[in-house]
Amino acid sequence: MPLFLNIETLANGHVELKGELSPEELDMETLDELVEANEPLAYALTAERTGDNVLLRGSLRMRLRCDCARCLRSFEHCIDLPDWSCLLPLAGGEKIVLTGVSADLTPYLREDTFLAFPQHPLCEPGCGKTPKRTGRGAHSLKIREATSRSDEASVWAELDNLNLD
Ligand SMILES: [Zn+2]
The missing domain is CATH 1.10.287 (Helix Hairpins)
Structure with a gap:
């Protein structure tokens, strides 16, 4: 299920969002051949209305399959964002796109998870299988x-x- 938030429900208080986005729903293209994103992104979020914004807060987790940039060994890398937050404006030039009363939150989760991808994946800190x-x-x-x-x-x-x- 793509992650949709009904904005109107926020009038009654905060909303808990919990679940997973599949790799297909994320439609994430890794630009690095050393990083493979083929596992779901798990989220546990709270959404609340703060003025003209929706504040999303919670945790994001995703497992990646990486190849070490030094020794090429395959290993698992877990992206763990326990204190993730995102402010979505409901007004102004940057305001989020609504379909009826619902906002698709998927792009926001995707973007920040993507930014957390390792730029230079190493199987262990200071892996020195080959000369520096x-x-x-x-x-x-x-x-x-x-x-x-x-x-x-x-x-x-x-x-x-x-x-x-
Ligand atoms: Zn290595």
Whole structure:
């Protein structure tokens, strides 16, 4: 179930929201091949009206499958935001989009969870399976390998040319 909040129910006080958003509902595209988001996002939130805003407060949790940027070992990373909060304006230029009286909260949960994704996933702090590298670990390693391969190829090409002469 996508996460919809009926704004009118907030007139009677706060509303508890608890459940899970599936990976399909989140429709989250990870830009990093080292991070895979294929487990649901669990939320336990309280929504309340504060003036012209809706305040969301609570916890977000999501398990990720990551590959270590240094040693490429696969491991589990848990995103845990126990004190998450978000202020949704009901008026003004930034106001949230309503479908009838309901607001889809999914994009707000998705965005903050996404921002909590590890930028440089490591299987353990200070993993040192390979010598320290600058930049993006495995990525720079791949680039380096590709470069050395093409260097090698051009060396062989040159030798071939010599043989022909
Ligand atoms: Zn590692």
